[in-house]
Amino acid sequence: MPIRVEMGEFREVTREEQLKNGKLIALTFDDGPSEHTAKLLDVLRVKNVPATFFALGSRANAFPELIKREADEGHEVESHTMNHKNLTTLGVEGARAEIAGAEQAICTSRGVGDGCVKFVRPPYGEINNTVRNVVGKPMIGWSIDTEDWKSKNPDEMLLRTITKASDGTVILMHDVYDTSVTGAEKIIDALKNEGYTFVTVEEMVQEKGVSLPAGSYYGRFD
Numbered sequence: 001m002p003i004r005v006e007m008g009e010f011r012e013v014t015r016e017e018q019l020k021n022g023k024l025i026a027l028t029f030d031d032g033p034s035e036h037t038a039k040l041l042d043v044l045r046v047k048n049v050p051a052t053f054f055a056l057g058s059r060a061n062a063f064p065e066l067i068k069r070e071a072d073e074g075h076e077v078e079s080h081t082m083n084h085k086n087l088t089t090l091g092v093e094g095a096r097a098e099i100a101g102a103e104q105a106i107c108t109s110r111g112v113g114d115g116c117v118k119f120v121r122p123p124y125g126e127i128n129n130t131v132r133n134v135v136g137k138p139m140i141g142w143s144i145d146t147e148d149w150k151s152k153n154p155d156e157m158l159l160r161t162i163t164k165a166s167d168g169t170v171i172l173m174h175d176v177y178d179t180s181v182t183g184a185e186k187i188i189d190a191l192k193n194e195g196y197t198f199v200t201v202e203e204m205v206q207e208k209g210v211s212l213p214a215g216s217y218y219g220r221f222d
């Protein structure tokens with residue numbers, strides 16, 4: 001987006017300026033990686049948009065190279081647990097295994113040590129006090145549910161998003177459907193047109209100056 005500097009002269013707005021002055025929105029993808037993730041990463045690269053992937057540990061073990069690619073291409077990779085179970089039904093030991101297993105799978109795939117995961121998105125957004133204690137990190141929900149898994153219709157995903165988008169919102173999608181890749185493309189184009197800057201969750205937290213204690217749960221940052 002060029003801005004006018006002086007008569008007849010334009011320069012590009014820096015990302016720093018966009019983050020400071022712009023409307024921020026975070027695109028997040030759950031349940032992957034999958035056979036559709038590479039195509040999504042191609043789209044994000046072409047459109048120059050960073051995203052946050054809440055990966056499953058079991059899927060990271062199946063597609064470690066995609067986890068590494070996500071991180072290498074500037075996306076944020078966080079945990080959606082090992083096997084996508086409802087953490088509130090597992091008890092302390094069961095929940096702990098889901099959290100620790102995912103972190104190990106994700107960090108190993110990235111080729112970095114344990115501790116590379118900053119946030120957890122609990123499956124179904126289901127939490128209780130036991131889960132808060134076991135997770136021991138901030139948990140991230142969402143503010144716009146595209147329901148991509150339900151409709152498998154890119155235009156519906158777009159409509160659900162543009163009617164609810166505002167500064168500080170978090171969009172939920174899943175990188176396990178081909179239709180979600182098309183939906184993401186449409187959403188990116190539409191929101192860019194409306195002047196939004198795409199950020200990772202970590203950037204959003206930082207830019208909005210929110211402090212997230214361990215065990216807290218946030219779905220929007222406006």
Ligand SMILES: [Zn+2]
Pocket residue numbers: 030031080084123124
């Ligand atoms: Zn999920």
